[in-house]
Amino acid sequence: MTEELASTSLSLNESSADSTEPVVVYEDVSIGFDRKPVLDNISFKVQPGETRIILGPAGCGKSVLMKLANGLLCPDSGSIRVFGQEITTMHENDLFKLRSRIGMVFQESALFDSLSVEDNVAYRLHEDRVPEDEAHKRVVEALQFVELEHAIAKFPSELSGGMRRRVSIARAIISSPDLILYDSPTGGLDPITSTTIIELVVKQRDVSHTTSLLITHRLQDAIVLARNRFNLKAGKMELISDNGIDDSTKFLVLNEGKVVFDGATKALVHTTDPWLKEYIS
Numbered sequence: 001m002t003e004e005l006a007s008t009s010l011s012l013n014e015s016s017a018d019s020t021e022p023v024v025v026y027e028d029v030s031i032g033f034d035r036k037p038v039l040d041n042i043s044f045k046v047q048p049g050e051t052r053i054i055l056g057p058a059g060c061g062k063s064v065l066m067k068l069a070n071g072l073l074c075p076d077s078g079s080i081r082v083f084g085q086e087i088t089t090m091h092e093n094d095l096f097k098l099r100s101r102i103g104m105v106f107q108e109s110a111l112f113d114s115l116s117v118e119d120n121v122a123y124r125l126h127e128d129r130v131p132e133d134e135a136h137k138r139v140v141e142a143l144q145f146v147e148l149e150h151a152i153a154k155f156p157s158e159l160s161g162g163m164r165r166r167v168s169i170a171r172a173i174i175s176s177p178d179l180i181l182y183d184s185p186t187g188g189l190d191p192i193t194s195t196t197i198i199e200l201v202v203k204q205r206d207v208s209h210t211t212s213l214l215i216t217h218r219l220q221d222a223i224v225l226a227r228n229r230f231n232l233k234a235g236k237m238e239l240i241s242d243n244g245i246d247d248s249t250k251f252l253v254l255n256e257g258k259v260v261f262d263g264a265t266k267a268l269v270h271t272t273d274p275w276l277k278e279y280i281s
């Protein structure tokens with residue numbers, strides 16, 4: 001990524017990073033399907049600049065929790081505030097505006113097969129009628145960030161799984177969002193490719209300080225996120241010295257519809273809860 005883009009992203013995100021208001025607040029949120037409860041009285045907050053890693057067994061409701069954050073699902077009860085606004089009672093027009101401030105990286109990339117990489121990445125800019133020259137410039141910058149500028153004219157079918165995931169990240173960051181939702185960005189990828197994707201998440205976290213929620217099934221991803229920092233000068237991710245931990249990375253662990261952990265890496269690693277100990281071992 002160019003330093004120019006880094007400074008652009010920084011300035012665009014300054015307003016949200018300066019605020020001390022939490023970016024996301026869930027209070028006693030419950031939702032179920034077909035009378036089966038999925039999330040049961042979930043409460044947590046995400047502070048500006050925080051990367052919140054969501055862990056938990058398959059089917060425990062991680063994706064449902066994330067879909068609630070941008071109003072794709074509505075809870076049966078409870079309150080969800082995003083950017084200080086209650087979203088559970090929001091009209092579709094306002095939800096549309098809210099989503100324009102949120103970048104989404106979906107499971108399985110969710111690219112449009114019939115569109116080139118350029119048009120996939122520019123999708124939101126085209127919707128917002130950004131002039132073509134400006135859109136092209138921003139697509140190139142976003143693709144530089146994910147180191148895929150050479151693939152701008154390709155189609156999704158010509159890309160590997162890891163490349164598709166990179167395009168999906170470029171699409172999510174193109175509008176300098178105030179919040180990024182990563183739903184299993186490494187799902188289905190091999191360990192080495194997964195690490196290159198997590199490196200991009202770390203880069204976005206440390207360069208733009210964008211608040212984010214990230215679901216992962218791989219504890220290894222969480223460890224890499226917590227123990228590394230992006231060195232902009234060197235252009236790569238590096239282990240934090242002296243066994244250090246990134247303070248902006250926090251965890252939320254779900255099990256059987258409940259929050260079983262909400263806090264920092266050290267507290268998670270030193271938990272005495274038998275289920276958690278087993279889960280993270």
Ligand SMILES: Nc1ncnc2c1ncn2[C@@H]1O[C@H](COP(=O)(O)OP(=O)(O)OP(=O)(O)O)[C@@H](O)[C@H]1O
Binds near residue numbers: 033061217
């Ligand atoms: N739209 C829906 N209609 C009915 N049931 C749903 C819907 N969305 C999710 N569920 C159910 O809610 C539960 C939680 O699903 P969710 O996808 O959030 O789990 P998850 O923790 O993300 O799982 P995984 O780790 O396997 O991706 C599952 O039992 C799922 O079948």
